[in-house]
Amino acid sequence: MSAANGVTSDLQSILELSRIDQEIFFLRKKQREFPGKISQLKGSLSVDKYGTSQLLTKMETLTTENSRLELELTEHKDGLRKSEDKLMQIKTNEEYDAVHSEISTRKSKITEVENRLLTLVSDMESMSGKIAEAKNSATDDEHKQLLEEITALETENSGLESQIQEKEAKRAEVSAKIGQKILAVYTRMYNSKKTGMxxxxxxxxxxxxxxxxxxxxxxxxxxxxxxxxxxxxxxxxxxxxxxxxxxxxxxxxxxxxxxxxxxxxxxxxxxxxxxxxxxxxxxxxxxx
Ligand SMILES: [Zn+2]
Incomplete structure (x- = not known):
């Protein structure tokens, strides 16, 4: 092989090497950028676009109020039973009036609480309808597209390291064919920027x-x-x-x-x- 032919093939190999290095550069760039991109996309996924969490908080308040009223109702019913028991042991007219007044107060409280409970149950029903609707909207096309994008990026990201290893092996193979002088010129530039360009x-x-x-x-x-x-x-x-x-x-x-x-x-x-x-x-x- 003449000297000129040696240079010619070196030049072709150095071009091949630079192309491999550019591929490595872009793969490493992706490797650096992907985790950030993925967590950014995941962040926008968790943003509660349809206000589901707000509705759930309201529902929680209604449920708490419901339990509180149920307790109050039980208390009034117990009180009523006790007052009715007292009727059996009444001795004076004054006692009679007092117990009857207790009974009538308990009865009106019970009616009031029962009415509030009815309204509350109807509110809770309509709230659970709204929650179901919001949850349904959260799986709309935009949401699905975002999920697909995240999966695609994660898949690509997990394959990057093996692609880089493959390119590095190819790089070593090509470098071994290149004359020391040309390789040294190239390596000096490569080491300063690592872009392969x-x-x-x-x-x-x-x-x-x-x-x-x-x-x-x-x-x-x-x-x-x-x-x-x-x-x-x-x-x-x-x-x-x-x-x-x-x-x-x-x-x-x-x-x-x-x-x-x-x-x-x-x-x-x-x-x-x-x-x-x-x-x-x-x-x-x-x-x-
Ligand atoms: Zn130039």
Missing amino acids: HVGVVTDYSPACSICGCNLTSQKFLEVKRNDKVVSCETCGSILVWEEVPEDPALEAVKKKKKKSVVAVVADADEEKMADEGEDTPHETAEE
Whole structure:
């Protein structure tokens, strides 16, 4: 394998490595963000949109009042029974009047409490209807959609770690194939940002660095297209790699336009070469 071929395959592998690293970067990003997203969605699920908890509190008050009235009723009924028992042992007219007054008070209290209980029971019935309705509304489409979203995120989240492990294994495999020098240039950039976005792709249709978007000079474009040495983007430092893309009729016009300016530069470059004959052309490489 010639040196140039070695570089060519290194460049292809470094591009592959950067793509794996970008995938790892996005998987790790999800891994960081998902737990927060999930708990946020769960939080909006528990918000009591239909006021169920408020209705339940009102129902509790009615139930407490109901128990209290039941007790009061029992008390009045006991009192009435005791007063009626007293009737048997009455000796004077005064006693008779007093006991009759007790009995009549107890009876009117009993009627009053019984009426209040009737109203209360009817209130409780209508309240339990409202509660059932609210609980039913809480399982409407919006609620179901939210639940589905949470389940989907939880499922994806639980699979992220194994996906990352898989990518890491692939990363080690690809790294092992790459020449030490190019790998060192890449690793330096990777270690500072960990994004994997350190290799700019250049194509016939896009003679620019795909990382920072800056246009390449025609000279630089040709250097990258030759694909036989490490060329770095002057703006962002990314390693530039040529990629052949399948012809796209819609983009052919763009290509032709670019070619025209490239042809002019080739002519210039050839002239330059003749003038510099014998000298080593200084290469701008990332290895330097
Ligand atoms: Zn760039």
